[in-house]
Every structure is written in structure tokens, then in C-alpha cells.
Amino acid sequence: MSEYLLEVKDLCMRFGGLLAVDSVGFNVRPQEVFAIIGPNGAGKTTVFNCISGFYQPSGGAVVLNGQSIAGQSSHQVANHGVVRTFQNVRLFKNMTALENLLVAQHSTGRVNLLSGLFNTPAYRRAEEEKVENALQWLDVMGLRQFANREAGNLAYGHQRRLEIARCMITKPRVLMLDEPAAGLNPQEKKDLQQLIDQLRTQYGVTVLLIEHDMGLVMGVSERILVMEYGKPIAMGLPEAIRNDERVIKAYLGEA
Ligand SMILES: Nc1ncnc2c1ncn2[C@@H]1O[C@H](COP(=O)(O)OP(=O)(O)OP(=O)(O)O)[C@@H](O)[C@H]1O
Numbered sequence: 001m002s003e004y005l006l007e008v009k010d011l012c013m014r015f016g017g018l019l020a021v022d023s024v025g026f027n028v029r030p031q032e033v034f035a036i037i038g039p040n041g042a043g044k045t046t047v048f049n050c051i052s053g054f055y056q057p058s059g060g061a062v063v064l065n066g067q068s069i070a071g072q073s074s075h076q077v078a079n080h081g082v083v084r085t086f087q088n089v090r091l092f093k094n095m096t097a098l099e100n101l102l103v104a105q106h107s108t109g110r111v112n113l114l115s116g117l118f119n120t121p122a123y124r125r126a127e128e129e130k131v132e133n134a135l136q137w138l139d140v141m142g143l144r145q146f147a148n149r150e151a152g153n154l155a156y157g158h159q160r161r162l163e164i165a166r167c168m169i170t171k172p173r174v175l176m177l178d179e180p181a182a183g184l185n186p187q188e189k190k191d192l193q194q195l196i197d198q199l200r201t202q203y204g205v206t207v208l209l210i211e212h213d214m215g216l217v218m219g220v221s222e223r224i225l226v227m228e229y230g231k232p233i234a235m236g237l238p239e240a241i242r243n244d245e246r247v248i249k250a251y252l253g254e255a
Pocket residue numbers: 015018020038039040041042043044045046047
């Protein structure tokens with residue numbers, strides 16, 4: 001058995017004449033925080049879309065715990081425990097924070113439709129557990145006081161945390177965060193860094209991160225992959241990436 005939870009091999013994604021992802025490969029260990037960085041348009045989100053089943057890759061393999069998941073639907077991939085957030089928050093804005101977390105658990109129940117129709121004790125217990133679970137996650141995120149507020153009326157930083165809670169409540173193995181610090185203030189970014197650490201250590205989740213905020217990336221990641229024009233140009237520890245000439249050139253452009 002491989003020491004890696006997630007293996008991405010030779011991944012390619014073509015849009016007409018554009019090779020948006022060109023032979024990208026990396027492996028992620030259990031409970032690792034692995035970041036993908038690179039200039040705008042480098043292909044980072046496309047890699048996420050290929051892993052999470054939103055795109056069918058043009059080539060390559062995505063292997064989770066020894067099992068191929070490339071080409072599966074986003075729903076199937078999520079059922080394997082690979083879940084994601086989006087660059088633009090996607091919540092049910094007219095539902096409350098609590099309701100968003102209840103909806104997220106719809107497929108995790110073991111109680112069937114009939115017991116729901118007859119409102120059996122087992123069904124009621126399962127429903128109570130979902131509410132408990134949701135409230136616990138609101139606590140973890142510091143959002144308990146907003147449980148009954150419509151998600152669309154929460155502050156932006158709170159919406160981002162609620163979106164992470166919505167992923168975590170499904171007990172994922174891999175949590176993919178696409179620019180989670182975008183739009184956050186400095187304090188919220190610090191809190192986010194702590195939260196990512198906590199999710200990894202306390203809940204054992206493996207984190208795949210796309211982020212432009214270098215303070216957060218350097219502070220939270222164990223390893224970093226750098227992409228430019230669809231290709232991987234460097235991979236390594238934060239310290240090595242920070243000093244890598246190709247990376248500096250990719251970000252600053254040639255003089
Ligand atoms: N569905 C699509 N159809 C056509 N081209 C696409 C599609 N999705 C992405 N692209 C193109 O692929 C390239 C990589 O885009 P991608 O969004 O993956 O970059 P990124 O590194 O995530 O950028 P950013 O940091 O700005 O989010 C871009 O040139 C983009 O225009």
C-alpha cells in the first residue's frame with residue numbers, strides 16, 4: 001500500500017487548443033497540508049476541478065487510497081471523501097447557517113425513507129444527531145450565535161467558515177480549499193491558518209490548498225507545488241520554494 005492518500009499522475013486537461021494542465025503530478029500524504037500556488041491562469045483550479053470530478057481530465061490518473069477516481073462524477077468523488085470549497089462561496093444563501101449544515105448531511109444518514117414517513121424513533125434520533133452535529137460544527141467555527149441567520153446575511157468571512165464546516169460535516173478524507181483567504185482581513189487570515197491546523201490535527205483531514213496569500217501558504221503548508229502555464233515548475237518545502245529562482249521569476253516576471 002502506498003504511503004500516499006492521494007496520487008495525481010501525469011494529469012492533463014485540454015480546452016480546445018489550450019493545454020490548461022500539462023503533465024501535473026504530485027502525491028499527498030495523509031494529514032498533510034499540500035498547497036498549489038502559481039500566477040493567475042496557471043491551471044490550479046483546473047487541477048482541483050479534475051480531482052473533484054467537475055472536469056473529466058483529458059489524460060492522467062487520480063488515485064485515492066489506491067483506488068482510481070479520475071473521471072468519476074463530483075458526487076461520486078465526494079462520496080469517496082474528497083470535498084471542496086470554491087473561489088466564490090457557494091452556500092444556500094436563503095437558508096440559515098444551521099440549515100446549510102443539515103442539508104450537507106442528507107446523504108450521510110442510514111435511516112430509510114419509510115422510517116421518515118412514519119417518523120419512527122430511529123428516524124427522530126438520526127435527525128437529532130444531525131442537528132447536534134451541525135451545532136458542534138458551528139461551535140468549532142465560532143458561528144453558533146449565527147445558527148438561525150440566513151447564510152447570505154452572514155459576514156463574508158463567516159460565510160467562508162460556514163462553507164468549510166459544510167465540507168467537514170461530511171467527515172471527508174481530503175478537504176480541498178480554493179483560495180480560502182480571498183477577501184479575508186488579516187485577523188481572519190490568522191484564524192484561518194489556525195483552523196486549517198486544527199482540522200488536520202484534531203480531525204485528521206488531509207488538506208489540499210490553492211492560495212495566493214503567501215503568508216498563509218508558507219505558514220500552513222508542509223509542501224508546495226508551483227505551477228506556471230499549466231506545468232509544474234517546482235515542488236518542495238516552503239523554505240525551498242520561497243528561495244527557488246524559477247518561482248521568483250514566475251511571480252515577478254523577467255526584468
Ligand atoms: N472551462 C474552461 N474552458 C476553457 N478554458 C478554461 C476553462 N477553465 C479554465 N480555463 C482556462 O485554463 C487556464 C487555467 O485556468 P485556471 O482557472 O485553472 O487557473 P488558476 O491557476 O486557477 O488561476 P487563478 O489563480 O486566476 O484562479 C486559463 O487560461 C483559463 O482561461
